[in-house]
Amino acid sequence: MKKRVLAVLLLSSIALSITSCKIDKNIDFSGDTTAQSTQKETRIHNSFKDVLPDFGFDSVPLENYREGVSYSFSAQCSEKDYEKYIDAVKKTGFNVNSTEANGYYSAYTEDDYFAEITLVDGMITVFVKR
Secondary structure: OHHHHHHHHHHHHHHHHHHHOOOOOOOOOOOOOOOOOOOOOOOOOOOHHHOOOOOOOOOOOEEEEEOOOEEEEEEEOOHHHHHHHHHHHHHOOOOEEEEEEOOEEEEEOOOOOEEEEEEEOOEEEEEEEO
């Protein structure tokens, strides 16, 4: 008998919880659906041509893009072309807190973009994030 009473109570509580959740039909879902967050939103342009300088390398760059997080590419590159590209990167604004060594360059822009560029065994790798 106790089991039946308990089962009826559980079933009635389930039924009440299901029926008490209703959708407000007056809510307008057609407006702005931008989520608010306390964290800083990190967005990088879909086209990095406005952040990085365009430069022809010795091969077609192999690109890697993580939506809104980072962008990188690798390509064959001579040391002379690497130096030219570093100069072009500096001119586009990647010159804040810069670090430079043989085959390595990293710097920020005033907009907090970070670039890290390396040249290893004739391969340039460029990584950008914000």
